[in-house]
Amino acid sequence: MKMSGTTIINEYKPQTRQYLFHTCPADEILYGGAAGGGKSEALLEDAYKNATKYSNCKIIMFRRTFPDLERSLILRSREKYDLRLAKYNESKRRWTFANGSIIEFAYMDKESDVFNYQGAEYDFIYWDELTHFTETQYRYMTSRLRGKQKIKRQIKSATNPGGVGHTWVKSRFIDVGESEKIHKPLPTEDEQKPGTRCFIPAKIHDNQELLNNDPDYLRRLESLPTKERKQLLEGDWDSFSGQAFDEWNKEIHVIKPFQIPSTWKRFRTVDYGRTAPFCCLWFAIDQDYNLYVYKESYKTGLDAVDQAKEIVSMTAEKIEYTILDSACWIKNQYGESIAETYENNGVPVELASKDRLNGKDRVHAWLKVHEDSKGNRFSKLKVFSNCENLIRTLPSLPIDERRPEDINTDAEDHAYDALRYGVMSRPDPRTFEPIESNAMSHIKTVDNNLPHALQDNDDNNYSWNDL
Ligand SMILES: Nc1ncnc2c1ncn2[C@@H]1O[C@H](COP(=O)(O)OP(=O)(O)O)[C@@H](O)[C@H]1O
Numbered sequence: 170m171k172m173s174g175t176t177i178i179n180e181y182k183p184q185t186r187q188y189l190f191h192t193c194p195a196d197e198i199l200y201g202g203a204a205g206g207g208k209s210e211a212l213l214e215d216a217y218k219n220a221t222k223y224s225n226c227k228i229i230m231f232r233r234t235f236p237d238l239e240r241s242l243i244l245r246s247r248e249k250y251d252l253r254l255a256k257y258n259e260s261k262r263r264w265t266f267a268n269g270s271i272i273e274f275a276y277m278d279k280e281s282d283v284f285n286y287q288g289a290e291y292d293f294i295y296w297d298e299l300t301h302f303t304e305t306q307y308r309y310m311t312s313r314l315r316g317k318q319k320i321k322r323q324i325k326s327a328t329n330p331g332g333v334g335h336t337w338v339k340s341r342f343i344d345v346g347e348s349e350k351i352h353k354p355l356p357t358e359d360e361q362k363p364g365t366r367c368f369i370p371a372k373i374h375d376n377q378e379l380l381n382n383d384p385d386y387l388r389r390l391e392s393l394p395t396k397e398r399k400q401l402l403e404g405d406w407d408s409f410s411g412q413a414f415d416e417w418n419k420e421i422h423v424i425k426p427f428q429i430p431s432t433w434k435r436f437r438t439v440d441y442g443r444t445a446p447f448c449c450l451w452f453a454i455d456q457d458y459n460l461y462v463y464k465e466s467y468k469t470g471l472d473a474v475d476q477a478k479e480i481v482s483m484t485a486e487k488i489e490y491t492i493l494d495s496a497c498w499i500k501n502q503y504g505e506s507i508a509e510t511y512e513n514n515g516v517p518v519e520l521a522s523k524d525r526l527n528g529k530d531r532v533h534a535w536l537k538v539h540e541d542s543k544g545n546r547f548s549k550l551k552v553f554s555n556c557e558n559l560i561r562t563l564p565s566l567p568i569d570e571r572r573p574e575d576i577n578t579d580a581e582d583h584a585y586d587a588l589r590y591g592v593m594s595r596p597d598p599r600t601f602e603p604i605e606s607n608a609m610s611h612i613k614t615v616d617n618n619l620p621h622a623l624q625d626n627d628d629n630n631y632s633w634n635d636l
Pocket residue numbers: 181182183184187203204205206207208209210211371376378379
């Protein structure tokens with residue numbers, strides 16, 4: 170870094186994995202794993218390097234909440250960034266560099282906060298503690314990665330496992346294949362041109378500096394309860410503490426779709442959303458009172474009329490009833506409620522139960538794993554493998570730490586809410602004997618082709634030098 174004849178030396182010496190993080194050319198990079206591995210340090214240094222390397226470079230760095238942002242990234246940037254190169258504006262939370270580059274610090278509490286960035290453009294987007302964010306927030310911001318300059322634009326994140334976004338982060342970066350390799354995921358309906366991705370695991374032993382300075386740090390992590398220790402010390406992504414539905418087992422709860430007999434009763438449930446997704450689930454009930462979620466619609470940006478049209482267009486079968494979110498009975502300025510708009514567009518609706526706590530309890534009762542006399546395990550609730558969003562989000566929901574009998578509503582809970590309305594419209598399964606349905610005996614195969622199971626064949630493995 171040079172400035173008017175003086176050379177400004179950056180004392181930072183990246184560790185091996187931090188170096189990989191700085192040099193990896195993938196479109197999206199996640200540096201994730203053990204706490205104390207040096208992830209936030211790498212983010213701050215990476216942004217600093219890019220701001221000084223390119224002129225007029227636009228950079229944004231996120232944490233989920235303002236207190237976290239202020240305590241960690243902002244404070245550390247102020248200790249780190251050289252005032253001869255850049256000035257900090259406290260009210261704008263923004264560093265402006267002499268070469269015209271900017272680094273902006275931002276938080277994104279609510280899902281709808283993404284719309285503050287409509288029309289904005291960035292060359293680099295950084296996310297710290299990525300699992301604190303929802304996939305909707307992350308995906309929206311990928312559309313803001315653009316600009317006029319010829320720069321290789323990137324989204325670079327750091328995180329520990331756990332948190333409301335654990336599952337989507339895991340499927341986006343960890344499940345795509347081997348770490349420290351660049352993967353090109355297959356296009357999906359949602360993402361037709363997905364960028365290349367790379368996961369760099371952070372290990373506590375990478376950060377010898379920290380272990381030398383604070384020898385007790387390791388001991389403190391080692392004495393944590395098992396799940397927290399696995400997350401924070403070992404950077405383990407397979408389980409996370411505070412998972413609300415840890416009985417979820419895709420081998421048991423997810424089944425391959427089959428033709429539903431016309432005699433089975435069917436109904437629908439809807440969780441309303443516009444900026445956050447709206448979710449409609451279709452349910453069927455067999456002769457033994459097993460419940461099947463057989464179809465879903467999960468879309469962002471539709472108004473009430475278009476939601477109703479979507480539901481009508483996806484339903485040829487006879488539906489007994491449709492349950493809608495209780496918030497939809499409030500009238501708008503024209504005196505019409507969302508419930509009425511639905512009714513006027515071909516979807517007669519009934520009020521959903523507002524009882525969140527009994528709702529969660531009832532979902533557990535339906536998910537409960539039973540064993541029949543032959544030792545086969547089954548649950549009274551079964552989800553068709555095409556219900557990708559329910560399957561993706563339900564196991565990722567964390568409990569609310571302040572109110573452990575409920576889930577944390579910051580998580581992506583729209584499909585869960587629709588599921589909850591559904592089970593609350595049925596009897597409590599604890600009031601009747603669980604019977605594995607005969608109708609199910611021929612459907613034992615589990616569909617392994619679950620969403621996000623990206624094929625890890627050679628065609629998708631790029632070496633860094635290939636790009
Ligand atoms: N390359 C490095 N050189 C010196 N100190 C480092 C380096 N990387 C990280 N540290 C220090 O180690 C500590 C933990 O790093 P941090 O980035 O907060 O870890 P994480 O975000 O992975 O939990 C911090 O005090 C940080 O300043």
